[in-house]
Amino acid sequence: MSPILEVKDLETSYGHVNVLAGVSFSVEQGETYAMVGESGSGKTTVIRAIAGLAPAQAGSVKFDGQEIRGMSEKNLRPLRKDIAMMFQDPTGSLSPRLTIRNLITEPYKIQGMKDRDLDAEAKRLLELVNLPSHFANRYPYQLSGGQARRVGVARALALEPKLILADEPTAGPDVSVQGELLNLLNDLRERLGLSMVIITHNLNVVRHVSDRMGILYLGRLVEEGTTEAIFEAPRHPYTNCLLSANPEPDPDARLERIALKGEPPSLIKRPSGCEFRDRCPVASDICTQVPSLEVTDGHAVRCLTPLHL
Amino acid sequence: MTEKLLEIDDLSVDYETARGDLKALRNITFDVNKSEIVGIVGESGCGKSTLISAILRLIAPNTRFRSGEVRFKGEDLLTASERKIRDLRGDDISIVFQDPMQTHNPVISIGQQMVDIQHRSKANKAEKRATAAKMLGAVGIPDPEARLSQFPHEFSGGMRQRIAIAMALMSEPDLLIADEPTTALDATLEVQIIERLKDLQRDFGCAILFISHHLGVIAELCDRVVVMYAGAVVESGTVREIFHHPKHPYTRRLIECDPGHIKERARVLPTIPGEVPDLANLPTGCIFRDRCDQAFERCAEVPPLTRLSDGQNAACWLNHAEEPA
Structure with a gap:
């Protein structure tokens, strides 16, 4: 079966700033793919570029076999019902002046589906995300953060998309809400056969929802593989640092923390050689050469001195 | 002690x-x-x-x-x-707020802001600037002297939060x-x-x-x-x-x-x-009762925060089980 989404050598620049420097990955039908990286790694740009919300100057984005990069807004619009976006800020992404009913049925209006019974759809969608049907008459300010998230999910699901692009779906503060949301996404995926791309910097979350994951650093994938393999034996020193940087909810957990030096370098002045070498705990002389993405046993890494190999 | x-x-x-x-x-x-x-x-x-x-x-x-x-x-x-x-x-008492992007004045240099908040000190301007640089160094900002003349947007989020910490600690x-x-x-x-x-x-x-x-x-x-x-x-x-x-x-x-x-x-x-219950319309009894899987009759009463040991206090009737009700 061909993948639902195939991204190849995607490049995005804003002026001289090369935000995405050639990103390639694919998502199979029914699969959840997590894109992980620090602020400024370009992870949000990746999904915005896929959805046609950010420019992409080069590369290819194939959705269901069809090239969609550079498509005109007019041609893209019918496809938008198959590709749904979940935005990062749950309350901020809901217009404060619309009721929940109007918010979650707006996609039908935009797609010109006039024959739909919007009340019935609103009821169905609220049920899908476990919200009581009387919420249809509420306004966003009357919702808690977790409820607003679920409305965001309901809206993304309205047109029965094939692919969901979710930007930090668990960046909402509370841990109990995080769990609720992950359960909802996992459940919907199983029931509706959705494919998903999840963008996050929270590795705790990635472990529980994604089948495969990619680690993004300065607009390039530095590692990609199954979630299991990466958690088990990360090959890129950067991934290793990210995994060890996770504070554990146990005061006696003496973490073997691998300190990450400094901050991500500037995209305007990309470092020479391996772009991670200034911060890398295991960098050596060889790292002045530019590493390429090498695949071994379905696990890709962009490093000249990889770990666990 | x-x-x-x-x-x-x-x-x-x-x-x-x-x-x-x-x-x-x-x-x-x-x-x-x-x-x-x-x-x-x-x-x-x-x-x-x-x-x-x-x-x-x-x-x-x-x-x-x-x-x-x-x-x-x-x-x-x-x-x-x-x-x-x-x-x-x-x-x-000083405070570091949640959002490092909005803590600093965007149109005043970091150095000036750090000098301004030393308004209680009798030191002269050069001394205040030196204190500011020292604090930036203490929170791990490299090359602090030079960075004093920079503006908040020239720092990353992590650095801005460290600067906020530096400013909060400046008065010791x-x-x-x-x-x-x-x-x-x-x-x-x-x-x-x-x-x-x-x-x-x-x-x-x-x-x-x-x-x-x-x-x-x-x-x-x-x-x-x-x-x-x-x-x-x-x-x-x-x-x-x-x-x-x-x-x-x-x-x-x-x-x-x-x-x-x-x-x-x-x-x-x-x-x-x-x-979470509506705080304008508080439920009676223990505040967590409706969501608690261990709630029992006594939870209709508000449990006091009780000292259980040297290191721990809790407000839950489950810890009073052996006491006669």
């Missing part, structure tokens, strides 16, 4: 609203000792922010103090004069309040900030009141923990007791829910069903 620095004693705070009084804090009691790091954990709406504003008396006009005292070095801040409070703020306060200082940052930067706070706490000897919903950070940084739920303290104690032997069902559930706690890949994560 531990010396009490901050004592919150039976503090109750309401907000007057059109729907009636919103009981934002009810009978909050806990202490912060000198040079100690105390963490406050709780979900949205538990009253963390109200608590901070009450301590600093940075309150909205509809705030009503219904009971209790906030004693700092033995003196009640709620009844202290405005002048006294103003002397304390930013000098004896006795108490630093940190309101979710790492929430807006990536995990790698979060770790850097915690490490830095630990070092600074050691160097400056100040006490830290660290507010966060991130259990991992609390576990790593704090000596003692106060767990809040819907405007009340449900449990408090040493970090070990709280994380290893939680005595309140809410604390237990909260720890279970943390995805960081679950090492095995799980398709279904534990959650706490239900919603």
